[in-house]
Amino acid sequence: MTLDEKLDLFYNSAIEDATKQSVEMIEEYKKSLESVYEEHKREANQKAELTLSTETQKLIQKKNKTLSIENLDFKRRLNEKMTELKKILFTDVQKKLEHFMNTPEYENLLVKQIVYALQFSKGNEIQIYINPTDADKKTSLEEKTGATLTVSKIDFIGGTRAVIHEKNILIDRSFLTxxxxxxDIFSL
Structure with a gap:
């Protein structure tokens, strides 16, 4: 073998070995980069999942808070409307009671209440009160029932109240009560 052939052989061998080493280094570097890429991708996915989960929770909490505020506002407005309607209803009832109190049926009701109180007392001393607005009916009621009536100093709209002091009993059949x-028990 001549020197040129030996040099060519050495050159080719060196180039081949360098190429082989270069390919191996490139493969190792490629594997290393792929490993770093996979690790980075995994961390990025975990971070994205955590961010998504956190933001989802924030949105759910914000939605729940908004719903809660809207629900409270709705209940408040509903309660205000119910209170308004209840007030209108009981104002109407009171007007009808006032109208009823000017009828003969009202005086008959008072007579029944007085007679009931007298029977309930079973001979015990009883004090029967009528409303101040019924003072004009006192004499007529006393004649019809035989009871001694007292005109109350407290307005209880209508009806009667009776007290049996010996037994600490109050018979309250007043319209106010x-x-x-x-x-208290009314609801829409």
């Missing part, structure tokens, strides 16, 4: 009871 009945209306207050109805207002």
């Amino acid at each position: 009945k209306m207050e009871e109805e207002k």
